[in-house]
Amino acid sequence: MTIQPYLFFDGKCEQALEFYKKAIGAEVKMLMRWKDHPEPTPGMIPAGAENKIMHAQVEIGDTVVMASDGQCQGKPDFQGFALALHAKDEADAKRLFGALSDGGQVQMPLAKTFFSPSFGMLTDRFGVSWMVIVVSAEAARAAA
Secondary structure (H helix, E strand, O other), X not given: OXXXXXXXXXXXXXXXXXXXXXXXXXXXXXXEEHHHOOOOOOOOOOOOOOOOXXXXXXXXXXXEEEEEOOOOOOOOOXXXXXXXXXXXXHHHHHHHHHHHHOOOEEEXXXXXXXXXXXXEEEEOOOOOEEEEEEOOHHHXXXXX
């Protein structure tokens, strides 16, 4: 069984994908615009959204995240969850955290915690919450 996040950027998907490509090395594996819908149903395509993204699949590390412009209302609402991004070491965490927080808001700066040598939380410029973490060697062994 697999669970994949599906993010609806409500009209800002293309900007978000470009940002994630530069910030964290995301790779767009599939992208379909509303105008390319193989079986358009009247009223299904949001007005004026023909060039917006109907569906995209993006690889971030070993994870596939799906994304869309959704109904293109311009008000993305990402509440009640965060994406946890595992960094390989403290330098990687600092780089990823800095890139994702550019234009966003830091909730908790990167810091050493009882569970990680480097952990921080932020909301990026698109409203997506992230937790950047370096998994400690002890935690990695315990999970194995």
